[in-house]
Amino acid sequence: DAGVIQSPRHEVTEMGQEVTLRCKPISGHNSLFWYRQTMMRGLELLIYFNNNVPIDDSGMPEDRFSAKMPNASFSTLKIQPSEPRDSAVYFCASKTGTHNSPLHFGNGTRLTVT
């Protein structure tokens, strides 16, 4: 049973470059989430999709961040242009539509922007 799959596991890039993080949710899960983890702020929800539609993007820090979910099995989080303060671990998670079903997280992408 494959879990949530994220790629790449590590990304090192220079300030100003575009970064694209990828996520494949668990098959059959209809909700997908992007979280960011930093030492200062812990785990923060960036955006949430339900049935491929963005529902809540209030956690997206600024316009440099964008997320898409073109189909039920794929989502991207893009940062353009990237800045050093974007350095963090980015997690993708998915869940079923059942009320209070738990989130299943991927192993994250560690992003370093120099």
Next chain:
Amino acid sequence: DQQVKQNSPSLSVQEGRISILNCDYTNSMFDYFLWYKKYPAEGPTFLISISSIKDKNEDGRFTVFLNKSAKHLSLHIVPSQPGDSAVYFCAADSGGSNYKLTFGKGTLLTVNP
């Protein structure tokens, strides 16, 4: 403003003893609480949850207690095992949202053999 607080960044216990991890919250709208465990270089994994209509939920060695009047919950691990060494996150969900979990910053548990 942190709505979910885990005031102990770390905890160390001996194998076989009880581990007690604590979590406080401020938002009275939270009605569902979860604990996640995280190993290095992995994502958080769901451990146990509790609804606000209960004050205790048990699953094997893991028990979560909820004290609504104090806005406090705790996770008890008995007996603790070295494999339990991980970061434990407390999370809370407000009624009806079903998705916008608010996480604490985590407690690093180390179980010494």
